[in-house]
Amino acid sequence: MSIDIDPLSDDAGLAVTDHIENTQFEVYTDRTVEPRPNPADAHYFPVDASVTVETASVEIPRVAVVETRDGDGALLTRGDAYDMPPGTYHVGIDPAPTKLYLAFEAGFSVSTTDRTTRIDLDAPSEVALGFRSLHQVPAGTVETPTDPESLMDAVSLLGSALQTTSPERSFPTLRGHPPLIGPGDELRVPDPIEPPDSGVRIVVPPTYERLYPVVSLAYYFAADVVPGEAPRIEGDGWTHYLEPDFERRTAEVLRQSFHLDCLARTEGFYPVDLHERQATDVDLDWGRLYDLPLAERLGEYLAVPFERVEPELPQWTLTTDVRPDPGNVEMLPFVAGELSVVRSPETATPATASEGGGVGFFRGPDGDPAPVPASTGPDEFVRGAAEPEPVRGADAPADRGAVPADADFVRPEPVDTVEHAWVGDGVPLDANKATLDAYHRRLEAGAVEQSRISVLVVCNDEQMREEGAVADLYGLRDMVQFDIEVRHDLTRAEMREALRSDVDFLHYVGHVDHRGMQCTDDYLDLTDEELDVGVSAFLLNACQSYQQGEALVHRGSRGGIVTLSDVANSPATQLGRIIARLMNTGFNLRTALHVAKRELITGHQYIVVGDGGTTICQSRSGVALVLNLRDHGTDCWSLTAETYPNGPYGTGSLTYLNLDSDNNNHIVPSKITAKKVSTAEVEQFLNMEDTPIFHDGELTWNDSFDGLTDLG
Incomplete structure (x- = not known):
């Protein structure tokens, strides 16, 4: 069975794990329950698993819309606060990490807080809870x-x-x-x-x-x-x-x-x-x-x-x-x-050294390296070779290492969409290099042995320990359990073992050159080694890590973020921290990099390889959300929320903002604007979940945004 339903060990309620989508969440009840299997046809809509419990309340740790139908399936009402008289009901709660349906015979009330949605029955009753995975597979x-x-x-x-x-x-x-x-x-x-x-x-x-x-x-x-x-x-x-x-x-x-x-x-x-x-x-x-x-x-x-x-x-x-x-x-x-x-371009525009464009990985016509990206300080260095070299691997042979000197770089025509993928030969600038094996792994995602989300941060250079602190940014979530491990100075054997492990996300900080990924005893070249790769997704935050990342995808990963050029350490550290928080918040690889590029021009030195739709967890509200805030004087704000399809909450999903000034539903994707919002309402909204915010053109987060204090 793709869905496990177990009693909570330290609270009253159920732990629900969807092994296909690798999601988990908790459903709370007013008393300790022992779930009993019951037929799936107890529900109006199809479900993968169903249990019955006796309870007087059902609560989930997210703000949701509750949809109520009568015993024959006719829609009666939907919303986040209402009362219903005694009767036979089929109730759906959305969004949730799986489709969630309740069936019971009782009067009830629906209420929400800034973090929860709760259904209170008039009296303790038998409640059937049904769950359906949002996973979709082809018929053949x-x-x-x-x-x-x-x-x-x-x-x-x-x-x-x-x-x-x-x-x-x-x-x-x-x-x-x-x-x-x-x-x-x-x-x-x-x-x-x-x-x-x-x-x-x-x-x-x-x-x-x-x-x-x-x-x-x-x-x-x-x-x-x-x-x-x-x-x-x-x-x-x-x-x-x-x-x-x-x-x-x-x-x-x-x-x-x-x-x-x-x-x-x-x-x-x-x-x-x-x-x-x-x-x-x-x-x-x-x-x-x-x-x-x-x-x-x-x-x-x-x-x-x-x-x-x-x-x-x-x-x-x-x-x-x-x-x-x-x-x-x-x-x-x-x-x-x-x-x-x-689009199906008949020709691909080659990217040549003479074009420049701020990307420093091309070689000039005489074979000399292109300039190193601009430094941000006198002690700045690039994440290439461990020794102090201006550019990594100037003598790299063409058939080894990260990106070979004669790689077929292409510059796709610009797009007016949020994300851009490339299928076919060539290394695309500013686009996701999509590969068939990565998409097949999306379908092959089978049962997981653990319900926790695992993140491994590897830092193989003393000078880059600052980025190793990104471990503190993973796991900043309520109701989502993370196993986070930080390891330093791995040997080749240890790095092989790390890549073999069943890790949801690998955040690698270190050097890469023509020999591969730097380890304490030598370099591990993923293009040469016969590696067993279990890591699901990754960020290889090192110079010219494209080919090493591509090798990870070919050998078992779904997708990751890599560099096409030498990257200076300080902006690389900034980008690493941004990606960490966005992945932790539930963004997929492509959208996370899209947001990072808005903050850092050096983000254009990175691309996604493999399945750009890969996530490591779901956002609290289902969709990926970016806020844009502008202040209009004391106690007055303009708020624009950009919503992006994400995981099971794909294009065409419904979403809404929990704001008094906007009580409509919106289609995903959308750009939702609310004007003249009070400081108190903005503050309440920001407290709902971990959210990236652009204020005055700069990226910040709800837990570190002090603009409300200054103006409120």
């Missing part, structure tokens, strides 16, 4: 020839993962993971894979450059993809052309249709007050649209000029560049499953 692998026209048949099957064709498929839990695609001599489709008949067709020329950019559309529309000359989307009685500017128009279709689905779904099972529905200036009959078949609904969406909805569209989260190569077909289901905007 479609084998196909990899020429573009044959591949169209496989791409047409991506939508088989959709659990509905209604607008509710804009919720991440109702989309499902697309089936995998693998090369084969003919099309072979496993029995469980059968796409719904959505009535949508996507017509594109049979080339990789035109097929790859429509994979997210094929998935989300459950569309048939067929060859044709003029790129277009068709339904019964309507056609929407995708030229001129094919990739831009394809991205617009994805963003517009998804956004309007999120508005239309408020007519269905979840009739919430949605900010975006109030703000979007289109005159559409949402109730009628909700009831239409997918193809008819999509046709009406696309009849609305994109310019009408564009002002209200959030910044999309991810753009993925997939090089038009048959070797990249296996990545398509993962790209589509993330609802990524997809």
